[in-house]
Amino acid sequence: xxxxxxxxxxxxxxxxxxxxxxxxxxxxxxxxxxxxxxxxxxxxxxxxxxxxxxxxxxxxxxxxxxxxxxxxxxxxxxxxxxxxxxxxxxxxxxxxxxxxxxxxxxxxxxxxxxxxxxxxxxxxxxxxxxxxxxxxxxxxxxxxxxxxxxxxxxxxxxxxxxxxxxxxxxxxxxxxxxxxxxxxxxxxxxxxxxxxxxxxxxxxxxxxxxxxxxxxxxxxxxxxxxxxxxxxxxxxxxxxxxxxxxxxx
Amino acid sequence: xxxxxxxxxxxxxxxxxxxxxxxxxxxxxxxxxxxxxxxxxxxxxxxxxxxxxxxxxxxxxxxxxxxxxxxxxxxxxxxxxxxxxxxxxxxxxxxxxxxxxxxxxxxxxxxxxxxxxxxxxxxxxxxxxxxxxxxxxxxxxxxxxxxxxxxxxxxxxxxxxxxxxxxxxxxxxxxxxxxxxxxxxxxxxxxxxxxxxxxxxxxxxxxxxxxxxxxxxxxxxxxxxxxxxxxxxxxxxxxxxxxxxxxxxxxxxxxxxxxxx
Numbered sequence: 449x450x451x452x453x454x455x456x457x458x459x460x461x462x463x464x465x466x467x468x469x470x471x472x473x474x475x476x477x478x479x480x481x482x483x484x485x486x487x488x489x490x491x492x493x494x495x496x497x498x499x500x501x502x503x504x505x506x507x508x509x510x511x512x513x514x515x516x517x518x519x520x521x522x523x524x525x526x527x528x529x530x531x532x533x534x535x536x537x538x539x540x541x542x543x544x545x546x547x548x549x550x551x552x553x554x555x556x557x558x559x560x561x562x563x564x565x566x567x568x569x570x571x572x573x574x575x576x577x578x579x580x581x582x583x584x585x586x587x588x589x590x591x592x593x594x595x596x597x598x599x600x601x602x603x604x605x606x607x608x609x610x611x612x613x614x615x616x617x618x619x620x621x622x623x624x625x626x627x628x629x630x631x632x633x634x635x636x637x638x639x640x641x642x643x644x645x646x647x648x649x650x651x652x653x654x655x656x657x658x659x660x661x662x663x664x665x666x667x668x669x670x671x672x673x674x675x676x677x678x679x680x681x682x683x684x685x686x687x688x689x690x691x692x693x694x695x696x697x
Numbered sequence: 698x699x700x701x702x703x704x705x706x707x708x709x710x711x712x713x714x715x716x717x718x719x720x721x722x723x724x725x726x727x728x729x730x731x732x733x734x735x736x737x738x739x740x741x742x743x744x745x746x747x748x749x750x751x752x753x754x755x756x757x758x759x760x761x762x763x764x765x766x767x768x769x770x771x772x773x774x775x776x777x778x779x780x781x782x783x784x785x786x787x788x789x790x791x792x793x794x795x796x797x798x799x800x801x802x803x804x805x806x807x808x809x810x811x812x813x814x815x816x817x818x819x820x821x822x823x824x825x826x827x828x829x830x831x832x833x834x835x836x837x838x839x840x841x842x843x844x845x846x847x848x849x850x851x852x853x854x855x856x857x858x859x860x861x862x863x864x865x866x867x868x869x870x871x872x873x874x875x876x877x878x879x880x881x882x883x884x885x886x887x888x889x890x891x892x893x894x895x896x897x898x899x900x901x902x903x904x905x906x907x908x909x910x911x912x913x914x915x916x917x918x919x920x921x922x923x924x925x926x927x928x929x930x931x932x933x934x935x936x937x938x939x940x941x942x943x944x945x946x947x948x949x950x951x952x953x954x955x956x957x958x
Binding site: 668 | 702703705706709710713806944947948951952954955958
């Protein structure tokens with residue numbers, strides 16, 4: 449049994465998985481609040497020689513898939529309900545499955561006056577309650593840099609109607625990626641309320657995917673994949689030659 | 698894997714940052730009191746394949762060794778505090794600083810920030826504030842009925858109040874200087890904060906040694922030089938292009954390798 453072909457196959461499969469990961473990142477190069485995901489590989493038997501302890505078994509596989517939480521570029525939109533969080537922190541939203549965290553700040557007010565994210569989930573305040581905004585004239589809403597929402601009335605008075613909560617995590621690693629730029633908190637993770645966050649109102653945080661980096665990774669993964677393919681092909685030719693051995697005529 | 702692929706990537710990323718800085722300079726070409734930034738780069742670590750001076754035989758040594766660089770990284774994006782153009786506006790609350798120094802501004806949270814944008818306004822309480830409504834400190838309140846506010850070049854603010862014919866002194870504008878202006882933290886809204894690198898603010902009177910004079914009815918424009926920025930933009934674009942060529946070439950070389958079998 450020749451195990452080399454399986455080593456090559458393992459390499460090819462892990463590169464293919466990385467390509468899928470890169471494709472996801474590139475697809476979200478303009479998604480608001482998207483955080484790029486990264487992959488690291490490991491060898492099953494680190495540094496063992498084919499001949500000794502590894503007994504010819506030498507595979508590589510995906511070690512982990514993690515999220516890079518670096519801040520993305522801030523795009524100015526001048527929309528008063530577009531909010532980007534400066535530095536660390538997440539908005540807390542109510543999804544059907546429970547509380548979720550996101551950095552996606554394209555908010556709007558729905559017909560019931562509730563503050564919603566762009567993907568239609570209520571944004572929560574520090575008491576985990578949705579924020580409702582009285583009146584239906586959104587042009588009178590202003591959010592200040594620590595997340596307090598005020599409504600301007602006709603006579604020029606300002607009324608404070610709620611405060612958007614911003615949480616930081618004790619460990620960003622305790623956030624589990626979900627679809628739609630949401631993250632859930634795994635057990636052991638701890639949310640910490642930030643009373644005075646620094647918000648950029650009228651701006652959105654765009655995805656932190658760096659196209660150049662992804663392109664280079666894509667080239668590297670493709671070419672490595674190709675090399676593994678060649679190895680597999682060579683083994684296949686070898687097998688063919690073995691079959692031909694001993695055939696008569 | 699082939700090094701040049703990642704080296705080219707660092708080059709492209711560096712030029713991207715360079716363009717980001719240039720774009721911000723150009724966007725603020727007519728921002729009052731704006732100070733341009735410049736990105737500085739440095740080379741990344743080197744992989745030493747052979748140490749210079751290593752023995753090549755009993756009595757010879759390698760004169761240069763083999764050191765392969767791995768690319769570039771941004772080292773600093775620095776603000777340059779050269780004087781901007783002085784623009785005459787005729788508005789009595791526009792005050793430019795000619796020379797070194799910053800105005801002190803009180804932020805809503807009680808902390809102090811610094812600015813060179815001297816386009817002051819009066820708020821509803823008569824205080825002298827910045828365009829964002831942040832009062833300057835020490836605070837100056839312009840009494841109701843003030844006419845003809847004059848600000849001397851050493852910062853004495855006086856006004857004719859009501860129907861008086863002699864002017865009354867209503868306050869003093871103090872400016873501050875820093876050991877290292879470049880260490881200030883730009884926080885947007887034309888404001889700077891002090892840091893460990895800038896040193897603490899030293900208060901002074903305009904016109905003292907090391908403090909510029911004030912110039913009423915003038916504003917300091919940005920110190921961005923469009924021609925210079927355009928030239929940087931051209932070199933940046935070309936550098937970006939040539940780095941993408943490096944990546945393409947690396948790709949083609951790997952392709953060649955893969956086609957050997």
